[in-house]
Amino acid sequence: MxxxxxxxxxxxxxxxxxxxxxxxxxxxxxxxxxxxxxxxxxxxxxxxxxxxxxxxxxxxxxxxxxxxxxxxxxxxxxxxxxxxxxxxxxxxxxxxxxxxxxxxxxxxxxxxxxxxxxxxMQGITAHHFVTEAADIQPGQTAVVHAAAGGLGQKLTQLIKTRGGTVIGIVSSAQKADTARRAGADHIVLSTGAAFVAPVLDLTGGEGVHVVFDGGGETTFRASMSVLRRHGLLLYYGAVLGAAPVINMRELPRSIKISYPVFRDHxxxxxxxxxxxxxxxxxxxxxxxxxxxxxxxxxxxxxxxxxxxxxxxxxxxxxxxx
Missing domain, CATH: 3.90.180.10 (Medium-chain alcohol dehydrogenases, catalytic domain)
Incomplete structure (x- = not known):
């Protein structure tokens, strides 16, 4: 063979x-x-x-x-x-x-x-993310990084089926069209941490319930900053580089951080x-x-x-x- x-x-x-x-x-x-x-x-x-x-x-x-x-x-x-x-x-x-x-x-x-x-791989990952790891509820708002990618598109669609609102982060206008077709309610063009101000503007400064972040170290801290009180950062970007070392006292607004391992799906x-x-x-x-x-x-x-x-x-x- x-x-x-x-x-x-x-x-x-x-x-x-x-x-x-x-x-x-x-x-x-x-x-x-x-x-x-x-x-x-x-x-x-x-x-x-x-x-x-x-x-x-x-x-x-x-x-x-x-x-x-x-x-x-x-x-x-x-x-x-x-x-x-x-x-x-x-x-x-x-x-x-x-x-x-x-x-x-x-x-x-x-x-x-x-x-x-x-x-x-991506479908089971996305399904576990939205049904168990984050358990998206109707009316919740989520940020999806790389919303035009294979996993990002599936996350967006599954969040929408559960009654959530999606802010999709993409790096180009071409990808914005793809994310929008997948169902994203709002599109933010961003690389690195540039998405923080637009996301806070879209949520009236309150922040989102969940961030799905596969962007690695470049987006980790920025993702924390757009979460509302008790919000969840679901981080899966280790393949792109280790996440920053975080002092527990640095966590803002009593947020939660999850690193879901595939075998737990x-x-x-x-x-x-x-x-x-x-x-x-x-x-x-x-x-x-x-x-x-x-x-x-x-x-x-x-x-x-x-x-x-x-x-x-x-x-x-x-x-x-």
């Missing part, structure tokens, strides 16, 4: 296409012929810093969708030919992958593979199935557009990484083996 392999850590040039032996599933595992694999910003961190496995070489990518081509012993939930999607299984930048059957989600017949793949198989089922229903009912921004052939993985790191992209990026 063909796969993208990282043999040395570094820039996008370290993503090489290679021919590898077809993997064979062991007990409790399935082999999937991949039709779409998601590209995430965390993949660039793995390429630069190493995968969670700590091994070199490795095949990057942690989410995708496809059709089961082989079953390992003791797999009873699936059959060969079933369509499935998954998240957090390294090796997804490839034509085939072996993963635990317990990590796979059945894909309904009316959900295309590319849509399913685009929902697994889906701590059990039941949670994985619940989030994914809800997301498929939202797509089916046209309450959620997966927002696929660009599709690349597998051997263009390096270009996909260059594009996502340039911050010029909008929506979800996919590799199609």
């Amino acid at each position: 063909r796969a993208i392999v990282v043999e040395e850590l570094g820039g996008p040039e370290q993503l090489h296409i290679a021919q590898l032996p077809a993997p064979e599933p062991g007990p409790g595992e399935i082999r999937v012929d991949i039709t779409a694999a998601g590209v995430n910003f965390m993949d660039t961190g793995a390429r630069r810093l190493g995968a969670a496995t700590g091994e070199l070489p490795f095949v990057p990518g942690v989410e995708g969708a496809g059709r089961i081509s082989a079953l390992g012993p003791d797999v009873t939930e699936f059959a060969v030919g079933d369509r499935v999607a998954w998240v957090y299984a390294y090796g997804s930048y490839a034509e085939q992958i072996v993963l635990p059957a317990a990590d796979a989600v059945p894909v309904p017949g009316d959900i295309p593979d590319d849509v399913a793949a685009s929902l697994m 889906i701590p059990t198989r039941e949670a994985l199935l619940r989030h994914s089922t809800d997301l498929f229903d939202l797509v089916r009912n046209k309450n959620l557009d997966p927002g696929i921004g660009h599709r690349y052939p597998l051997d263009a993985a390096a270009q996909a990484h260059r594009d996502i790191e340039s911050r010029a992209t909008t929506g979800k990026l996919l590799l199609l083996p």
Whole structure:
């Protein structure tokens, strides 16, 4: 099978296409012929810093969708030919992958593979953010950083389905149009901390209930400053650099800070199935557009990484083996 392999850590040039032996599933595992694999910003961190496995070489990518081509012993939930999607299984930048059957989600017949793949990492993240980590309520106002990105668009749409108001932060007029189409009520063009004054103006100086901040250190303190009393800063920008060290006494207005870890989104198989089922229903009912921004052939993985790191992209990026 063909796969993208990282043999040395570094820039996008370290993503090489290679021919590898077809993997064979062991007990409790399935082999999937991949039709779409998601590209995430965390993949660039793995390429630069190493995968969670700590091994070199490795095949990057942690989410995708496809059709089961082989079953390992003791797999009873699936059959060969079933369509499935998954998240957090390294090796997804490839034509085939072996993963635990317990990590796979059945894909309904009316959900295309590319849509399913685009929902697994960013969709589950956004769904957990707005339903559990922040629990958006009707009438609340939220700031969404990078509102034109794949995660930002999904956050915006899900906040709107729960009756919230969205102030979308974007870095260009082109991205403003994308964020507005996703449903953002207000658009603020900003880089760094320039969004503070406009957000406070929009809220009459009171601030917002929640800030969803994936911007890293450059926006962390500014995000704190636009929260109202007891507001929540939901921070997920560690891949862009460590957050500042904060003295607890520096926290203004009794705000709360959360750093939601992906494994806490889906701590059990039941949670994985619940989030994914809800997301498929939202797509089916046209309450959620997966927002696929660009599709690349597998051997263009390096270009996909260059594009996502340039911050010029909008929506979800996919590799199609």
